[in-house]
Amino acid sequence: MSQIETAPPAVPEINTVRFSDLTASLRAGWHDLRRAPLYGFGFSLVYVLGGLLIVWALTAKGQLWWTLPASAGFPILGPFIACGFYEISRRLAAGEGLDWRGIAGVIFRQKDRQIPSMAAVIVIFFLFWNFLAHMIFALFLGTATLTNVTSSLETFTTGSGAMMLLVGSGVGAVFATLLFSLTVVSLPLLLDREVDFVTAMLTSFALVQANPVVMLAWGVLIAVALFAAMLPWFLGLFIVLPLFGHATWHLYRRALS
Secondary structure, three states: OOOOOOOOOOOOOEOOOOHHHHHHHHHHHHHHHHHOHHHHHHHHHHHHHHHHHHHHHHHOOOOHHHHHHHHHHHHHHHHHHHHHHHHHHHHHHHOOOOOHHHHHHHHHHHHHOOHHHHHHHHHHHHHHHHHHHHHHHHHHHOOOOHHHHHHOOHHHHOHHHHHHHHHHHHHHHHHHHHHHHHHOOHHHHHHHOOOOHHHHHHHHHHHHHHOHHHHHHHHHHHHHHHHHHHOOOOOOHHHHHHHHHHHHHHHHHHHEO
């Protein structure tokens, strides 16, 4: 009787993730960055230019309305650019050659798969948080003019201003944690396997639930590194983005099987 081959399970098996896996993933990410620095520079340039555009929009008189569409570009393009880092790490691990046309082709083909759906989810999160942030501002500082808020820090030193920062930070942390949980490994999973975006998000969320301390520590590390990288005119993103982009791929390979 011939042996019947069984298809791999649709939902990957979730492994235990330890802090040693985080450090190993970072080392592997740094190794990939050093092996393919020009690709990391090219993909990161999109974020650096976008960040500078937002700064210009914030500082240019009468151009404040530019910040919303400029900021919206990040959640739209982010998943596709992340796939670039993942594809580079995948090719390096497999011993395949790197070329811009091949990597760009992989990214372009994602438009016909599940990545656009993930981008839509991220955009919805972004727009809803933007709306909620305005609601929180109106609740606590409805009598303060927008000009006063953007030109002076005195508004935030009042009782209402401090409460707005406290509530806004708390709500923002909840949103950030939820979005991180849904996307931390869902994007590399969508690139690597034929699964739908809902399964990918649920798998990512389940991974964080199974390893809450380690995975949330990973999220905090990414947030702190990104914040520090943006301080010197976003130039640190040329290192931080490819480092964590490559490292996320290696963490995915360790976290799911």
